[in-house]
Structure formats: structure tokens, C-alpha cells
Amino acid sequence: ATPTALLVGTGRGAQLGILIKGPEVLESTRTVDTVVLDKTGTVTTGQMALVDVTAGAGEDRDEVLRLAGAVEAGSEHPVARAIARAAAERGALPPVEGFRSTQGVGVEGSVEGLGVTVGRPASGTRVPDDLAAVMRTAEAVGRTAVVVSWDGRARGILAVADAVKPTSRAAVAALRRLGLTPVLLTGDNATVAKAVAAEVGIDEAVAGVLPAGKVDVVKRLQDEGKVVAMVGDGVNDAAALAQADLGLAMGTGTDVAIEAADLTLVRGDLTAAVDAIRLSRRTLRTIK
Ligand code: ADP
Ligand code: MG
Numbered sequence: 001a002t003p004t005a006l007l008v009g010t011g012r013g014a015q016l017g018i019l020i021k022g023p024e025v026l027e028s029t030r031t032v033d034t035v036v037l038d039k040t041g042t043v044t045t046g047q048m049a050l051v052d053v054t055a056g057a058g059e060d061r062d063e064v065l066r067l068a069g070a071v072e073a074g075s076e077h078p079v080a081r082a083i084a085r086a087a088a089e090r091g092a093l094p095p096v097e098g099f100r101s102t103q104g105v106g107v108e109g110s111v112e113g114l115g116v117t118v119g120r121p122a123s124g125t126r127v128p129d130d131l132a133a134v135m136r137t138a139e140a141v142g143r144t145a146v147v148v149s150w151d152g153r154a155r156g157i158l159a160v161a162d163a164v165k166p167t168s169r170a171a172v173a174a175l176r177r178l179g180l181t182p183v184l185l186t187g188d189n190a191t192v193a194k195a196v197a198a199e200v201g202i203d204e205a206v207a208g209v210l211p212a213g214k215v216d217v218v219k220r221l222q223d224e225g226k227v228v229a230m231v232g233d234g235v236n237d238a239a240a241l242a243q244a245d246l247g248l249a250m251g252t253g254t255d256v257a258i259e260a261a262d263l264t265l266v267r268g269d270l271t272a273a274v275d276a277i278r279l280s281r282r283t284l285r286t287i288k
Contacts, residue, residue: 009283016275017266019251025262029246029280031227035175035273036218036240038232039186039196042250043270044162046078046233050086051143052159054134064156065090068118068148071109074099079144080107082160083118103211103236104187106146114150118158120189121147127154134159142195144188169200171270176201178277180229185209185217187236211236218243231265231273233257248273 006023013020020026040046055061069087072080074096087093096109106119121127127135127147131154135145138159148156172182184197184205193207206217214232218240221228230237230244233253238260241247249261252268265272 006283009279012283013263013276013279016279017251017269017272018276018279019264019266021262025246026280026283029229029277032180032229032246032277034181034183034221034226034228036183036185036221036228036230036244037172037202037270038214038230038234038237039184039188039193040078040162041233041253042231042237043168043184043196043200044164046162048078048082048144048160048162050082050158051161052134052138052157054131054157054159056128056131056155059155061156062090064148065158066093067111067114067116067150068146068156068158070094070096070111071099071107071116071118074109075101075107077101077107078162079146079160080118083146083158105210111150115152116148116150118148119146121154122149125149125152125154131157136191139189139191140195142192142199144192164196164199165270167269167271171274172201174271174274175277178274180277183221185214185230185240187211187214212239214240215243229273229277231270232261233268248276 009026010020010023037043053061053065055064065087069084070093073084099109101107108117134157138145143159143161145159147154182202184202186193190207193205197205228244229246230240231248233250235254235256238256241260247261248263249257250268251264251266258264
């Protein structure tokens, strides 16, 4: 590849809303055969909204939301923002001490003397049957359900809904036409992952992956001989973006993801990932 042709490709990329770290990046896209897509914020908007609050037996819904919202106010996660916003709309949020956030799991903190956690059901916290049923129903329709607990007991369920980006389905179809296999990758659970995958036309979903595990999924595909592009937006995607043969970050995503990636899709739209791969193939063809 001549440096000039690659630079021309880089300039064309900028016009298409694709920022390329260096001219050599275009070369690695040529052989990509698998595209791993993060779910939240990449395939979906990540603009989550709280849609349901369920209190367990003997608990109060407003109290479940108020305490959860107080702790979530300390987190930047899309699920957290939806919960904190909805709680703040209903009244002032109490202060939190000892806030802690665990990527891909949830948050915890002390509110008015209660040890509150919000997130995936912690091991050791039993979720009563009625609340577990509420979670399953929400997840079956693609919602993300989180458990609110205090003092070691599950007290309620919050369901948040996210929407698939309007262009995601067409982008997945275009990736397939280029001969690429799309794979959905998420920390969210299998039911939600399947619902979203079906909505955009992806057959393979890897769900329930902790942030540290995303990079292992990319490595495993590479060990199988795949050449992997990864598209993501979150802090939890950074290591996987760096590991992938080609890392693409959503321009609407976190700085950490953008720094780890080879390419940035400025508009945060998956169709730009298709443009990037097409562009590199065309650029390299003119060079050969
Ligand atoms: P994705 O891989 O789709 O971007 P994450 O790995 O960020 O998702 O999160 C995975 C799951 O962990 C979420 O679906 C949610 O159940 C839980 N979770 C993560 N952070 C939080 C939080 N701040 N509050 C509540 N739940 C959370
Ligand atoms: Mg994400």
C-alpha cells in the first residue's frame, strides 16, 4: 500500500464522518470477517428511560425508587442515568456515603444508614419468586431489569427500556452483504440480548459478559482464526476495542473507548462502520 493512497482514503473517511487514527489502520480492515457489536449505546441508543417500578411485599415503590435513585446519581451508566433522573423528578435525593460502582454489575452506597445496592442480583441476595417473575417478564420484551436491595434483601425491581437505533437493522444487513458475520456482545442478560439481536437481524449473541470478559470473547474468536472488528462505546468496551484487529468507537461514546479504538464513527451511527469497511476495501483495491 502506498502512503499516498492511504492518506487519500483517510481524507475520504473524514468526509464520511469516520476519524482514522493513522493511514495504516485502513489496511487491517481488509481481512476482517467478524464484527462484534456492543449492545447498549452501540446497537441501541443507550438513552434509557425508567418504565416500571415494582416493590416487593411490604415495600413502598416510591421508597424503592428514591433510595435507588440516590445511589445511581453517582454513576454515569445509561441504566443509572435513567433511574436517577426519574427519581429526581419525584423529589430531592438524599446524600450517599461510601458510593461504589462495579462495572457491568451495579452500584452500592449507604443512604440514611441503609446499605443500598442497585444492579444485577448479587450472589448471596435471594430474589423472591414474585420479584424474579417481574424481572423475567420485563426481560422477555427486551427491557433491562435491575434489583434494588438494602440490608441484604431484595426490595424491588426497576425496569428500564432502551431503543434500537433506527439505522442499526439496515447496517447489520449491509455488513452481511459485505460477507461479514455480526455478533452481539453485552453485559446484559441473555433474554434481553436475544430480543435485541432478533430486532436487528443478528443470529449470534454473547450475553452476561462482565467488562473484563469482553476482551476474552474477542480473543476467543481470534483463536478460532477470525479477523475481528469490534464496535463499542463504553468504558467497558475499551480493552476489547484495543484487542480487536480493528476497533471502532462510537463518537457519542466515552473518551476511553475513543482512545482505545483505531477508528471513530463521529455520528455514532453503525452505518458508518459499513462505510469504513467499504472505504478501506476500495482504497486498497486502487493501491494493488
Ligand atoms: P452493555 O455491555 O450492554 O453495554 P454493561 O456491561 O454496561 O452493558 O452492563 C451490564 C449490566 O450490568 C446491565 O444490563 C445492568 O443489569 C448492570 N449494571 C451495570 N451498571 C449498572 C448501574 N449503574 N446500575 C444498575 N445496573 C447496572
Ligand atoms: Mg455500551
